[in-house]
Amino acid sequence: MKRHTPPSPRRLATVLAFVLVCGTAVLAPAHAAGTIASPAAEAAPLVGTAPLAQRFTLSNGMTLIVRPDRRAPTVAHMLWVRVGSMDEVSGTSGVAHVLEHMLFKGTPSLAPGEFSRRMAALGARENAFTSREATAYHQQLPSNQLEAVMRLEADRFANNQWADDEFVREMAVVKEERRQRTEESPRARMFEAFSAMSFQAHPYRRPIIGWMSDLDAMTPQDVRDFYRRWYMPSNAAVVIAGDVDVAQVRALAEKIYGPIPARAAPARKPQDEPVQTGPRRMEYRALVDQALVVLGYKAPRWTGGDAPSDQDALALTVLSAVLDGYSGARLDRALVQGLPGQRIADSAGASYGLMGRGPQQFLLTAVPAAGVTPAAAEAALKAELQRVARDGIGPAELKRVITQWTAGEVYQLDSVFNQARELGSYWINGMGIDTGDKLMARLRTVTPAQVQSVAQRYFSDEQLTTAVLVPDPSKRPAVAPDRPRPALGRH
Amino acid sequence: MNRSLKSLAASVVLLAFTSAAQAAIPIQHWTHASGARVYLVPSPSIPMLDVQINVDGGSRRDRALQAGLASATAGLLLAEVAAQPGQPALDENQLGEAWADLGAQFGASASGDRFSVSLRTLTEPDLLRDAVALAARQLAAPAWPERIWQRDRERTIAALVEAENRPGTHAARAFDAAVYGSHPYGFDTLPATLNAISVADMRDFYRRHMAACRAQVSLVGAIDRAQADRIVDQFMTAIAPNGCVALPLVAQVAPLTAAVDRRIPFNAAQAQVQIGQPGFVRSDPDFFPLIVGNHILGGGGFTSRLTSEVREKRGLSYSVYSYFAPGLHAGAFQIGLTTRPDQADQAVAVAREVLQRFVREGPTEAELQAAKDNLVNGFALRIDSNRKLLDNVANIAWNGLPLNYLDDWTERVQRVSLADIQRAFSRVLQPERMATVVVGGRP
Numbered sequence: 001m002k003r004h005t006p007p008s009p010r011r012l013a014t015v016l017a018f019v020l021v022c023g024t025a026v027l028a029p030a031h032a033a034g035t036i037a038s039p040a041a042e043a044a045p046l047v048g049t050a051p052l053a054q055r056f057t058l059s060n061g062m063t064l065i066v067r068p069d070r071r072a073p074t075v076a077h078m079l080w081v082r083v084g085s086m087d088e089v090s091g092t093s094g095v096a097h098v099l100e101h102m103l104f105k106g107t108p109s110l111a112p113g114e115f116s117r118r119m120a121a122l123g124a125r126e127n128a129f130t131s132r133e134a135t136a137y138h139q140q141l142p143s144n145q146l147e148a149v150m151r152l153e154a155d156r157f158a159n160n161q162w163a164d165d166e167f168v169r170e171m172a173v174v175k176e177e178r179r180q181r182t183e184e185s186p187r188a189r190m191f192e193a194f195s196a197m198s199f200q201a202h203p204y205r206r207p208i209i210g211w212m213s214d215l216d217a218m219t220p221q222d223v224r225d226f227y228r229r230w231y232m233p234s235n236a237a238v239v240i241a242g243d244v245d246v247a248q249v250r251a252l253a254e255k256i257y258g259p260i261p262a263r264a265a266p267a268r269k270p271q272d273e274p275v276q277t278g279p280r281r282m283e284y285r286a287l288v289d290q291a292l293v294v295l296g297y298k299a300p301r302w303t304g305g306d307a308p309s310d311q312d313a314l315a316l317t318v319l320s321a322v323l324d325g326y327s328g329a330r331l332d333r334a335l336v337q338g339l340p341g342q343r344i345a346d347s348a349g350a351s352y353g354l355m356g357r358g359p360q361q362f363l364l365t366a367v368p369a370a371g372v373t374p375a376a377a378e379a380a381l382k383a384e385l386q387r388v389a390r391d392g393i394g395p396a397e398l399k400r401v402i403t404q405w406t407a408g409e410v411y412q413l414d415s416v417f418n419q420a421r422e423l424g425s426y427w428i429n430g431m432g433i434d435t436g437d438k439l440m441a442r443l444r445t446v447t448p449a450q451v452q453s454v455a456q457r458y459f460s461d462e463q464l465t466t467a468v469l470v471p472d473p474s475k476r477p478a479v480a481p482d483r484p485r486p487a488l489g490r491h
Numbered sequence: 492m493n494r495s496l497k498s499l500a501a502s503v504v505l506l507a508f509t510s511a512a513q514a515a516i517p518i519q520h521w522t523h524a525s526g527a528r529v530y531l532v533p534s535p536s537i538p539m540l541d542v543q544i545n546v547d548g549g550s551r552r553d554r555a556l557q558a559g560l561a562s563a564t565a566g567l568l569l570a571e572v573a574a575q576p577g578q579p580a581l582d583e584n585q586l587g588e589a590w591a592d593l594g595a596q597f598g599a600s601a602s603g604d605r606f607s608v609s610l611r612t613l614t615e616p617d618l619l620r621d622a623v624a625l626a627a628r629q630l631a632a633p634a635w636p637e638r639i640w641q642r643d644r645e646r647t648i649a650a651l652v653e654a655e656n657r658p659g660t661h662a663a664r665a666f667d668a669a670v671y672g673s674h675p676y677g678f679d680t681l682p683a684t685l686n687a688i689s690v691a692d693m694r695d696f697y698r699r700h701m702a703a704c705r706a707q708v709s710l711v712g713a714i715d716r717a718q719a720d721r722i723v724d725q726f727m728t729a730i731a732p733n734g735c736v737a738l739p740l741v742a743q744v745a746p747l748t749a750a751v752d753r754r755i756p757f758n759a760a761q762a763q764v765q766i767g768q769p770g771f772v773r774s775d776p777d778f779f780p781l782i783v784g785n786h787i788l789g790g791g792g793f794t795s796r797l798t799s800e801v802r803e804k805r806g807l808s809y810s811v812y813s814y815f816a817p818g819l820h821a822g823a824f825q826i827g828l829t830t831r832p833d834q835a836d837q838a839v840a841v842a843r844e845v846l847q848r849f850v851r852e853g854p855t856e857a858e859l860q861a862a863k864d865n866l867v868n869g870f871a872l873r874i875d876s877n878r879k880l881l882d883n884v885a886n887i888a889w890n891g892l893p894l895n896y897l898d899d900w901t902e903r904v905q906r907v908s909l910a911d912i913q914r915a916f917s918r919v920l921q922p923e924r925m926a927t928v929v930v931g932g933r934p
Contacts, residue, residue: 071536072875104793113803116793121861123868142871172806176761180809180829183760184657290653328587336646337583340638346646370649400591407594407613413537414876 053423053433054246056253060262062233064253065423065433067241069416075146075242076420078138079153082237082428083230085210086132086203086358087268092218094174094210095226097130101170102223103137104128105162107155112166115152122148130208133357134428140417143243150238150256157236158260160227167220175216178209186286186469191294194467197282198296202273204358232263237427241420273298273359279461285472290346291374292469295364295381297459302354304431304438314442315450316352316362316458321401322393322451323350323364323384330387335366335380343369344380355429361465362458374468385459392452402444409440515897516874518884519716525703525727526735530884531719532711534877538614540712541881542626544726545889548606548700551675551741551820557688559647559680561601561700564693566643568599568608571634578628583639586629595622597629603676604818605889606700614713623722631729633697635690648682661755662763662930669751669926670767670823674744703727704735707888711881744769744821747924757931762835765928766842767825770919773817773890777915779903781815784912786862787854788846789813789826794861800845801828807838813846824920835932847922853913867901 053067085096105112119126124141137157139149182188192207199205210218238257240249276298302313323330328337335345345366353360364385368377412418426435519531550561574580581589590597595612608630612622654660664679671677678684708726710719747768771781782790789797789812801811808828816822826846830838854862874880874897887896 072871074871074875113793113799117861120791120794121864121868123865123870123872125869125872140872142868145868169803169806173802173809176807176809176830179760179831186656287656288653289656290649326587326591328584332587333584337642343642343645346649367649370645400588403594404591410537410539410613411611414539414878416875 053241055433056250058233058254058258060233060258060260062253062257062260063237063427064250064257065237065239065427066244066246066249067239067419067423067433068244068246069242069419071243072416073143073243074140074416075143075240075244076138076140076417077146077149077153078136078239078420078424079157080237080239080424080428081135081157081231082133082235083135083226084131084133084357085206085208087230088203088206088210088226090206091214092210092222092226093206093214094178094208095218095222096135096230097208097210098171098174098215098218099223099226100128100130100135100137101174102162102167102227103156103160105160105166105170107159107161109155109159110152112162115156118152119149124149132204132208134425136421136424138417138420146240146244146249147252147256150252153238154256154260157231157257160231164220167223171215171218174209175212178212178215182207182209183212186284186288187292189286190284190292190467190469193282193284194294194296194465197280197467198298198361198465199273199359202271202358204273229266232265233257233260234262235265237424239420239424239427241423242416276463276465280465282465282467283470284467285470285475287475288469288471290469291368291377291471293366293368293374293377293381294467295378296361296465296467297363298463299352299360299362299458301356301358301360302439304435311442311446311450312454312458313354313360315446315454317354317443318398318401318446319388319393319451319454320350320352320362321404322388322397324348325401325404330384331364331366331381334384335377344372345369345377348377348381355425355431357429374470378466378468382459385455388452388455389459393448395448398446398448398451405440405443409436514895515900516880516883518887518894519719520894523703523708523720523723523727525706525731527703527706527708527723527727528888529719529723530707530709530888531714531716532880532884533713533715534711534880535713537877538713539877540610540612540614540619540710540714541877542610542722542726543709543881543885544608545605545707545709545885546700546702546705547604547738548696549602549604550678551603552696552700552738553675553678555673555675555678556684557692558678558684560688560692560696561606562680563640563644563647563685563688564696565599565601565606565608567635567640567690567693568633568697569597569629570639570643571636572628573632573634575628575632580634581628583636589625593618593622593625595625597622597626603816603820603822608701619714619718623725627725627729630701630726631732633694635694637690640690640693644685644688648685651680651682651685658757658759658761658763658930661757662765662928665753665755665928665930666765666767666823666825666926669753669928670747670769671744674820675741676744676818676820676822698733699736699738701730701733702735703730703733706730707885709881709884709888711877711884741820743772747921747926750924751926753926753928754932755928755930759832759931761829762832762838762932763928763930764828764830764835764838764842764932765825766827766839766846766925767823768921768925769821770815770824771817772819772821775817775919777911777918778817780907780911780915781817781919783859783862783866783904783907784849784854784916785813785815786866787858787912788849791862791865794865796845796849796858797826797828797842801838801841805837805841807831807834807841811842832931832933835929836934839927839929843922843927846920850916850920850922853909853916856909859907859909859912863904863907866904870901873897 053065056064058064083096088095104115122145124139126139128137141149196205238253299316300309300313302310331348335348338344346369348366350364352362364381366377366381368374423433516532521529523529548561553560571583572581572586598609600607610626612619667677708723789795797811797813801807808830811828813826815824826842828838
């Protein structure tokens, strides 16, 4: 279904692989029926008002963030741990996500599965996800059950415990998850390989779900060691949004989470990505009919500060919206609509991470139209960048993008869960609760000249990694599917 | 963007619905002069408005040879606006820019039963006025551009061809064919059926189905009754030229007369397993026992029997579920899961055993209580945002439910007994006569 939609602020932080509904930059949940967690929305509390969120530090070093919203008698409660796949080591990739699964498997006072049974009885909806940078456990609940939910979450955060055979069973489930998300999807596999080429030193190179070989080799002790190493109060934040009183919640959090013993968080190795000094290129050959082209350019990260690279990051965000922020934006117009009889792509997109604990990339993607080569699609994507570099953008385009984001800020108020999620992700990135407001305000300072300037500076081949998913008929299996393939229409 | 947006800070007002004396959702309802039925829930705390128009024009109205017509119509409806007296045409880019500049969203889609049009807009007066006017133009004067249909059809066909590489496509096709037979719910959109659809067909489909006399308009947001009236009036005036053409009856889904077993070879990382049969229609008097029962069987997520047996105890699957899809016709009941190919037979056996035992014996008292606790205690989560309010209101409208449906909802869940569930499931499900489809299994 075509839809005229604004590039809601979540595009600001879209991570690699959300572009074409394929690979996952955020692994969903311990028990979703295959759904992928939605991208973190980035909008903040009301523009121009005092921040509605408040932040505290508990006596044991755990962070507490509270954002009251009394529209409805429900609450979103999240526990964020600043550990994700980027904190793993080679050989045990995927352990952060496995641990997320094992957090549901018991404590000294709860049998495996009992956590979820109790949550369900309270009327809570609950789940968890793991990303490159974080692991988050979340519940949505009626506000009169907040204390019970907090007690359950605090207990498993502090006292996770399970027998080895629980681990063995759950590893089978995790492998099915990998099969479902990755092995089954040529595009997902391609993105996995693309990440590993884009980042050579930085742990962003590894998949969140983990390489299958590492999953096969994982041991219960790997998971217990990881838990012990990273799950301490100073490395975690509780984020609560909804029908709550700040003072009461703070007292409750101190009472329930506060007693968890403080421990020092381990030092992290920087694993800086060396500067890329030349183009990289790969093919991924698979059983597909449609090719896919991905161009990844190394880009700066927004830190919330005042460095020139911060302003560049904001300008890059605007650029991605100008290219792909609404129906009929530049990539849509040039590649998908194309000139009569000369469509380049069936779909095309741009995305840019903006924020993250690790290095960022600006991505351009295209699915070439039938009869169009990947090389032609690549050239067309680059031509759009060159056009901005050469001719700049118009003030109307810039205004349109800001309008969409501003409207998105308002629509975003409708979801208390999204607000909690956003506050948590700012904390993960080491930024404050006013980040949303600050981001919107800074975005408004971006000028057309700045957008043109970043288009000129960040898109040379030196910073480029290219991946092409190539249809390879030789990969067709000997056993044919049951029905003959439908005939292709011709126009 | 208008500065008045910044004053929204002052407008935070509680949505008053926590008092026991008040309705769970206070729905205002009236009938417009055109016959359209209107449902309004004022929600003043955020300066936004969601509108949804639903009509009888879903894919069940397709013809088999033109499967995909309703969806294609919804897609092309959005493309361009024709010139009207005093107003210029808007091509796809002018239209895209116009919506973006309003910070508003306009969409259309077709499900099995419904043809839906939606608008999301801010309620700052100028923006609201312009967004409603533009939406009315889209409803009144779609341009049905041939060249855009050619383009979108090519793109869709390319995606369909690509989808043939995925085992799930084959599983869904085989399952739908087995369960629905020739009923429209099972129609398969294919390149051939899309190639049989012309712009004239879509124009005709739209005119026949987008009728004010049958329309249901739901509105949730920061507007009052008078504003809602004006908005509905503009929209219904826009579609008045479509008239009120009578629509033919669509047959009900026939029950299966014998079990069906399809094993389809496929080279994949996982086997796809789907087991099911026609379910029940939405108006079935056992609606509550059936959904509570399904919550226990496989709809309640982590605490369900299927998850417990297939995933937790045996590690066979990451995702396993059961669902009913009650509509105007008996949408499918389905148990679905994916698993490693060499485990497919075992997974089928476990799923069948769980289902048979459930239909034969029903849930336990403890399971029933747990399901009720979850559904009743979690009720507030069903209505705590404008988006959820809209979906609930549209559902009440579409299914002809009483306006106070949500007031009684938790009580009706509480009233469900073990006997109710056993009776309902025995009547509706026949495990010995189900369709089983496995794609990519390896013995």
